[in-house]
Every structure is written in C-alpha cells, then in structure tokens.
Amino acid sequence: MSLSRFLIKRSLQGLFVIWGVITVVFGLRFISPGDPANVLLPPDVDPEVRAQVIAELGLNEPLYIQYWEFISGVPVGDLGLSLVTRTPVTARVLAKLPATLELAIAATVVAIVIAIPLGVLSATRRHEPADYGATVFSLVGISTPNFWLGVMLIIVLSVQFNLFPTSQRPIGFDGIVGLLTSGNLDAAIDGFGTWLWHITLPAITLGTYFTALITRLTRSGMLDQLGQTYVRATRAKGLPETLVRYKHALRNTLIPVITVIGLQLGTLIGGAVITEAVFAWPGLGTLIINSINARDWPVLQGSLIVVAVGFVLVNILVDALYAYVNPQVAYD
Amino acid sequence: MADNNSHINRRSYLKLAGGAAASAALAGCTGDDGEGTETTTTAGGGNETETTTTPSENGDTFDVTITQGQMPSGLDPHDHRETPTTIVVLHAYEGVLTRDADGAVQTALATNYERIEGENAVRFDLREGVTFHNGDELTPEDVAYSINRVVDEEVGFASPQSDQLAGVAGAEAIEGENAVKVNNDGLNPIVFSEFATYLDVMQQSWVENNDKSYIAQNVNGTGPFKLDSYTEDEVVVFSAYEEYWQERAAVDTLTFRAASEASTRVNQLLQGETDVIVNVPPQEVSRINNSDNASIAAAPSTRIIYNGLRYDLEPFDSVKFRQALNYAIDLESIVQNILGGFGAQTGQPTLPEFVGHNPDIDPYPYDPDMAEQLVEESGYAGAEIELNTPVGRYLKDLEVAQAVVGYIDELPNVTATVRQRDFGSLVDELLAGSIEKRPPWFLIGWGEATFDGGLVMEALLASDGTLTTWKNDEFDSLLEQAGNQSGEEREATLQEANALAHEQAPWIFLNQQFSVYGVNNAIKWEPRSDERIDAYAMSQP
Numbered sequence A: 001m002s003l004s005r006f007l008i009k010r011s012l013q014g015l016f017v018i019w020g021v022i023t024v025v026f027g028l029r030f031i032s033p034g035d036p037a038n039v040l041l042p043p044d045v046d047p048e049v050r051a052q053v054i055a056e057l058g059l060n061e062p063l064y065i066q067y068w069e070f071i072s073g074v075p076v077g078d079l080g081l082s083l084v085t086r087t088p089v090t091a092r093v094l095a096k097l098p099a100t101l102e103l104a105i106a107a108t109v110v111a112i113v114i115a116i117p118l119g120v121l122s123a124t125r126r127h128e129p130a131d132y133g134a135t136v137f138s139l140v141g142i143s144t145p146n147f148w149l150g151v152m153l154i155i156v157l158s159v160q161f162n163l164f165p166t167s168q169r170p171i172g173f174d175g176i177v178g179l180l181t182s183g184n185l186d187a188a189i190d191g192f193g194t195w196l197w198h199i200t201l202p203a204i205t206l207g208t209y210f211t212a213l214i215t216r217l218t219r220s221g222m223l224d225q226l227g228q229t230y231v232r233a234t235r236a237k238g239l240p241e242t243l244v245r246y247k248h249a250l251r252n253t254l255i256p257v258i259t260v261i262g263l264q265l266g267t268l269i270g271g272a273v274i275t276e277a278v279f280a281w282p283g284l285g286t287l288i289i290n291s292i293n294a295r296d297w298p299v300l301q302g303s304l305i306v307v308a309v310g311f312v313l314v315n316i317l318v319d320a321l322y323a324y325v326n327p328q329v330a331y332d
Numbered sequence B: 001m002a003d004n005n006s007h008i009n010r011r012s013y014l015k016l017a018g019g020a021a022a023s024a025a026l027a028g029c030t031g032d033d034g035e036g037t038e039t040t041t042t043a044g045g046g047n048e049t050e051t052t053t054t055p056s057e058n059g060d061t062f063d064v065t066i067t068q069g070q071m072p073s074g075l076d077p078h079d080h081r082e083t084p085t086t087i088v089v090l091h092a093y094e095g096v097l098t099r100d101a102d103g104a105v106q107t108a109l110a111t112n113y114e115r116i117e118g119e120n121a122v123r124f125d126l127r128e129g130v131t132f133h134n135g136d137e138l139t140p141e142d143v144a145y146s147i148n149r150v151v152d153e154e155v156g157f158a159s160p161q162s163d164q165l166a167g168v169a170g171a172e173a174i175e176g177e178n179a180v181k182v183n184n185d186g187l188n189p190i191v192f193s194e195f196a197t198y199l200d201v202m203q204q205s206w207v208e209n210n211d212k213s214y215i216a217q218n219v220n221g222t223g224p225f226k227l228d229s230y231t232e233d234e235v236v237v238f239s240a241y242e243e244y245w246q247e248r249a250a251v252d253t254l255t256f257r258a259a260s261e262a263s264t265r266v267n268q269l270l271q272g273e274t275d276v277i278v279n280v281p282p283q284e285v286s287r288i289n290n291s292d293n294a295s296i297a298a299a300p301s302t303r304i305i306y307n308g309l310r311y312d313l314e315p316f317d318s319v320k321f322r323q324a325l326n327y328a329i330d331l332e333s334i335v336q337n338i339l340g341g342f343g344a345q346t347g348q349p350t351l352p353e354f355v356g357h358n359p360d361i362d363p364y365p366y367d368p369d370m371a372e373q374l375v376e377e378s379g380y381a382g383a384e385i386e387l388n389t390p391v392g393r394y395l396k397d398l399e400v401a402q403a404v405v406g407y408i409d410e411l412p413n414v415t416a417t418v419r420q421r422d423f424g425s426l427v428d429e430l431l432a433g434s435i436e437k438r439p440p441w442f443l444i445g446w447g448e449a450t451f452d453g454g455l456v457m458e459a460l461l462a463s464d465g466t467l468t469t470w471k472n473d474e475f476d477s478l479l480e481q482a483g484n485q486s487g488e489e490r491e492a493t494l495q496e497a498n499a500l501a502h503e504q505a506p507w508i509f510l511n512q513q514f515s516v517y518g519v520n521n522a523i524k525w526e527p528r529s530d531e532r533i534d535a536y537a538m539s540q541p
Helices: A003-031 A036-040 A047-056 A063-076 A089-124 A129-143 A146-160 A173-181 A185-226 A229-236 A241-271 A273-278 A284-293 A297-325 B010-021 B083-089 B140-151 B191-197 B204-209 B212-217 B262-270 B282-289 B319-328 B331-338 B368-378 B397-410 B423-430 B453-460 B473-483 B487-504
Strands: B062-068 B097-099 B105-107 B110-116 B121-126 B168-173 B179-184 B225-231 B235-240 B251-258 B294-309 B343-345 B383-390 B414-421 B441-447 B507-520
Touching (some): A063 A297, A089 A173, A089 A284, A146 A185, A229 A241, A241 A297, A273 B262, B062 B083, B062 B262, B097 B191, B105 B191, B121 B191, B140 B179, B140 B204, B225 B251, B282 B294, B282 B507, B294 B319, B294 B453, B319 B397, B319 B507, B331 B343, B331 B397, B331 B507, B383 B397, B397 B507, B453 B473
Antiparallel strands (some): B097 B105, B121 B179, B225 B235, B235 B251, B294 B441, B294 B507, B343 B507
C-alpha cells in the first residue's frame, strides 16, 4: 500500500474515532449531575430569568436537535459558544492549544534527551553502577505522582533557592516567533530566555514519568537487541562496537520506543491537566478543569475534540514514521 | 436614614427582594475553596457622605498583582453573577452609590439620593465632571440606560442581574437636571441598598455602538482603573485612570491573574510574583506568616455554614434528637483545628454583624453525655444517618463534614456517615421546590448581601423559604410579625426568632466563614467583609 493510501485509510479511521469521542462526550453531559443554569445563576434567581437564560443557551431544545446542531458545526470548525463567556469555543480552545503543545513537546524533548542515552548507557553497562543509577531513577520517576513532584520542585527550586518562577507563562513560543519575524532579535532572545525559564519546571514535572518509562523501554529493548544473533553477526563481521550499538541495535530498539513516544505525546496533550493546574499554565488542561467546574459543556467538548484530533494525528504520524525507521514494516 | 414610611407587607416584600439581596447566597461561591461573595448592605437612603478611602498617603505609586481562584468570565459588568468577575470589573466600573469597608452606604457617581414624595420613585443627583475612560462625560442618560439595561430585557439583553434590582421598574433622565429618576414597582424600601451593592454604570453610546463580544472584552467605565489589556482566561491588566474624579489611585498597574490551586497561589505570593491571593487554606497559613515577605489578612465574611435537618423525617423530626446532634459536636475544636481559627462558632441563624442577632445566645456546648441522653429520650437510639456534603465549595467543607459525622458517630446510640456530593447535583436537590424533595441532612453555606438576619431566616427557615427544611408555626408568625415592623421593634422580634431557632435546633449550627487572604508586606490593605478586593484602597506601609 502506498503512503498516501495508508494516510487516507488511517485518516478515515481517525474521523470515526473523533466522531465517537464527540458522541460520547455529548452523551456524558446528559447523564452528569448539575444543570449549567444552576452553576451560571444563583439558586434564588427569578424563574423567568432562568428560563430566558436556558432558552438563550439553547438548552431547552430536544436532544437530537442539540446533537445535530453541535455535530454539524464540527466539520467547519464551529464548536458553538461557551455557556459562560458566550465567546466562540473554537477560538478559545485554539488560543489555549499552543501553551499545551509547548508543554507536551518540551516534556517529550526532556524525556527523549535524557531517556534514550540513559537507557543505552544502562543496557551497555549492565550490572554496573550506571545501570543501577538509571534503574533507580526510572523506578522513582515512574512511582512519583507529578502533582507532588511539581509542588516539591516549586517549593525547593523556586521558593527556597529562587532559581525558577513558580508559575505562569508570560510569553509563548508564538510570541517569540512574532518578535523574530518583526526583526527584533534581542527581544526574541530575551523572550526565549523567559520562556525557557518558565517552562523548565512544568516540563520536568510532566516529563519525568515519561522519561523514566522511555529509559526502561530503551534499556530492555537494547538488552534484547544486543542478545540477538544479528548483533553477534555484525560483531563477528568486525564492525566497531559503536556502530553495532547505535546503527544496528539502537535503531531496532527505537521502533517500540517511537510507538510509545507517539502514544505518550497524545496522552501528554490531554494529560497535562494536573501539571497545568500546579503551575497555573494557561493551556487546555486549565481550560478543561474550568469548564468542568462551570459545566461549560461546549468548551469541554471542544477541548476534548482537540485532544482527540491531536491523539489521532500523532498516531497516524507515528505509524508513518514506523515504516521509515523500519523498512520491514509495510503500510497496511 | 432608615425607611420608616413603609406600609407594605414587609415580609412579602422581602420575599421579592430576597433574590436581589442574596445575590450570591449559594451559588455565588463559584471559586475554589469556597470562594464566595456577598456585598454588605444596610437599608436606607440619605444625603451625601463623602467616600473616605484615600489612595496613597505618601504619594508614591506602585504596582499590584492580585491572584484569584479563577479568571472573570468576561468584562461586561451586567452579564455575570460571579465574585471573581465582580472583583475585577468593580475597579473600572462604578455605581451611583457604593459602600465603605464596613458596609455603610456611600455616594459614588451620585451626590445625593432621595425618595420622590408621592411617587414610588427615587432620584439620584449626579456628580459633575465625571468622565468615562474614553474621555466622554457621564450623563444622566447613561445612568438611566445602565439601569434599564439590567432590568429591562428590551434594552440590550436579558441580564442575569435583573433580580438584583428587584422592585425597580426602570429609569429616566430628569429633563434639564443632572439627575436620574428611578421608578419602582412598589415602595421598594431597600432600593438604596440595592443600588449601593449593584448596578455598574456604562456609557450608552459605547454599549450601543459595540457588539456584545466587544463589550465583554473591553472596558469603558468611570472607575479608578482603565483597561490596558485582557487575555481571556489568563490576565487582566489595568492602569490608573489619570482623570478619575477622585484622587488618582496609588496603584499604577493593577494585574489580575488566576491560579486554581491554592498551593500555587501561596507559592506565587511567597516568591513575590503576586501581591494578594484569595482563599488561603488553613494549612498554608503558617507558611505565609513565617515568611519574610507576606502575611495573612482575614475578615469574617457574611457566609454562614450549617447542616440542614429535615423536620418531617425520622429521626430529625424530634427536637431532642436535633439538639443532641448540636451537643454531640465539639464546634470549638472544629473551628480551631480544622479551620485554623478562621471561623466563628454560631448558635443561631443570624451572624453577629447582622440585624436581628441575639447577643444572649451562646453556641451549643460540647456535651456528648447530654447528647447521648437526648438521643435516648428522643426514642431514636440506634438511628443511622447520612450527611450530604459538597466538596471544595466552602473552606474545608469536607473536613468539617467528616468531623461533624465523626463526633456524632462516636455517640454509642447513633451511626453517622458522610456522602460526598457534586455541588451542582446537591443544589439541584436543594432547589427542588418543596421540603419533601430536599435531602434529609446536608451541609451548605449561605451568604447574605444585606446584613439582615430576617432575610437569612426567610430563605433558610421560613416554611416557604428557598432552602428551608423546617416548619414551625411560631417561627413563621414571628417572621411575619417582623415583616410588618421596622427599627428596634423588628430587631427584637428577629432576636426572638433567633432564640426560638436556637432552642428548636432546625440545624446543626456550625461556623461563620472567614475570608482568608495572603498579602505581600509591601502592601497595606484591610480585607472587607463583602469579599471585594479594592485596589484603590491599597497603599504602601
């Protein structure tokens, strides 16, 4: 199967998944407790005012009409209006997406940069102190809840030693690019410094579990590959050990690692909720929490659709990369 | 000046006004950790009392950042019902009247307010020389339009605040004068209280020339701060308005941010990234007080936390059983150990700052032996009961509920459990419309905007009240009687009603909630009981 046919097939599957997510999320609002009108208005508000607000929000329409109105807007990017701010959901969600993407990608970069070398080191120095160190690190990393880690990093590194800010995102990557394109190089460099300074702790917090996971995966994959007969054959052929390890063994190890990285990146986009709350990071996670608290269903639906789309896209991308990394894998 | 010329049935009026007065009574607390709001009110009208706040004594300006639990839902002052939004927009918009930190009515955009003889109407004489942030002068038409925009759906939109001006029919500019006439449906005895708490004045042409979403993202008020920038869900930046009709604010740049996690807010404060934070949880108090750069500021709020008990269900239909529950809990310990001292014990539905509070009533003492004996006498020994509590709505609500249940469960003849509830679904049940549909035993908080114990009891204990779970003819008739009285006479009747409520124990009386803030030591600011954070009143020590 050609790459383009593969992408079309996977995209259609992805659309089906996204439709499923939309339908489930839409259905959830009707079995969840709490009427949006009761959250938006005090309980003793005049019944007429309540009825007006409910009508204005379209909450008194039959279910199938509400569903149709919602789903028919999705293909054209119309996710409706927020119940609380009455602003378009699409704009609101898209405004938050860069912050979450930045955080997810930064966490992934932290994870890849640390985990793959560490995993390789651990596998090639098996039963040596470096291996024990890496193993203990990954055990601790996997077992540490990230809300605790985030709070601890803030208390120690921010409050105690004053090395990092506790929270906020004063400038985004889009802002830095904006400065760059306007030719203001010094400001862009300053902006990048500020951005890096603010994103370091959230990225570490979000990425630690991920780092530990990839370290373990790389270590066990490498050990597995290094024991294979083809590795023995390459060694027997007289290839230098570096080439054996990095060209042959590592490349094969990376196949499952890339799968996990892809899946985890999708998870990170939707799973940064706690980290965002701890660092007051203005991304999708914060938006999701606020919209749940306010029963702002359109915003919640919109956020989850974006997360679902992100997840599906990353998965398609990972599958496409798969064949690139391992030509034995065919697009089917 | 009190309104003594009221001949309408006050009780029926209060029922009408209840919606306005208790604007945020229950659901107003839309923030985390029980962030709530009520605004201080005292009924009456009168002549000019100059606003007493002065911004800066030494003339230096400084910047302030305030971090709340959530960001405003928008900046249209007439299109919201939440405290965090009110706190933000009140820096840019003002009403004809306002209140000082103690809740007394003060003039703002009006210089004089009075009833118009022979009519169900009042007039506000407006201050000269007030300008909106766009430079245009305030006109009586703007004030009248703002009032109509709230109360009249035809003017603009269906404002969720329309019942905050209950009894107000509409307004018009008085021809040839710098004054506005407000027409009421009836006498509307608390009209000035309503205007002191609500109604932000907007410019008619600015509202009419812009669409709703623009108005929700921009600001054009007469207040001490004008908008510099607003990023939805992230940050609001104000700067001092140089042409303000009073002295320019000492605060130069005023920034509002939000962090939903209390520990994040505390860390921001300790790190100097923000200057004022809301809702400091008790366990974080010592960390702030032990720091070099910040300290705790707390004030009693107008919110009472209590356990409602349904009078028509076993075992709560027994007065002795209900009293037993009050004797069973160590309220002092709950206030000290769970709320960290940031609360006050109550023994009656009316808080000490409110009209009608009975100073002779003490909270129920902790007496488990008496509780056990009363349970036996009630005939309900062996009862199994379940407390419905919201989580994260009020300060330490779940912990308080667990403590209450723990004490009661310690009685050898009662078994008690806690059921955690989603606030929305609990409120749905509480608003079910009749006592029979409400939960048998629940924890809830109620804030009252008017500092009036009568309104609290009307809503929570009168047999036809919004959230009532009690029916007592003697109590009902006392409230009826108070509804036709005024002044000291009314106060005495309300005190009698409080004594009856204490004795009959329709609730397990819990605590008055405090508002607890963390404040940077570089800022001098006193918290208010109405939960407003007024940056105009901030100065440097």
